[in-house]
Amino acid sequence: MGFAEELQRFGLLLPLGSPTVVLAGTHGDIDRLYPAIDAALRQHPHYRLVLAAAETGAMRKYYPHELILPLPHSVAWQRWLRRLGVVLVIGPSALSGLSPAGFVDSSKAITPTMLAALLPPLAVPERKPSRGSFLIGLFGGPAIASLHELAEKLGKPRTIVCLGNGPSSEDPRLADFSDAALFRVNWNWRGRNWLTAPDMVFTADPDLPGAGRRPLIAFPTAVVGRPILLRHLRAMRPPSAGYVFIDEIDPPVADLAGPMIATNGALMIAIAAALxxxxxxxxxxDLYQHPEGRYPGDTTALDGYSRQHSAEIDLKLVRSALSGFDGETIILSDNLRLALAAR
Known part of the structure; x- marks a missing residue:
């Protein structure tokens, strides 16, 4: 366990956010209960899930789209729960006396209906500007507010390669487009030694870019992007090429106001078509349905869409974006091509 995780066990360096449900226990306990909890939270999308375990490494590999944290020290439970905004803990009975929040014994039978009943509906949170907006404006790199500015920044590319993170992102035919502008999603492609110098990265993850090349960064919303930009500033790695909040770009390319939105991959295609x-x-x-798994060379990660996204929302946006695109479209992802054709 690293130094940062030790601090998290004392209730420090925790990601603040929405009202939170904690599922605590061993890897086996979490695997057993996760389907029911995931189903319940799909009915309450404004709640956040934290998976808390003693060993986090394997958990992060299996649940790459979830927030994984180490279990807190017993003396720090109250601070840990308070800092995370925990409203419900699901875990072994030994934890029941430590939690002032609601508690469900994980040894009991748990159903999505039962859990959903414990979570009252939340109002859509007010979208407040980050307190760091001033610092971001000074040091965060150039903000790009329009498609015209973005096209100019990218050099008005004739070809754009859009790579999601599914196994087909390593299709050898992509080598034929080495001169194209390269768009990628998140940062988990680093270390694969394949198309690792993107011109633009679409992300909502707090991971920092590498110390080398700093591409343009696109965030789905300003509410998501500003805290991440502050993290970049603290690490002295601002996106010097510039950044985009897609919900603020002119003209708009997608509706990002609801609790469920398109994935970064679908937003990437919408931006590419609009350029x-x-x-x-x-x-x-690959719509999280590729036979080789979620990512290239990784058959361990749990497949499927996370709670904030769905295949239906992605396909609607991609279909709309490409239907208005007059250029040539080459789709090397078989699942996407077949889904778009099956209207």
């Missing part, structure tokens, strides 16, 4: 290149090449958009 009006001559050609768009799409790979790695």
């Amino acid at each position: 009006e290149p001559e050609r768009i090449v799409i790979a790695g958009m």
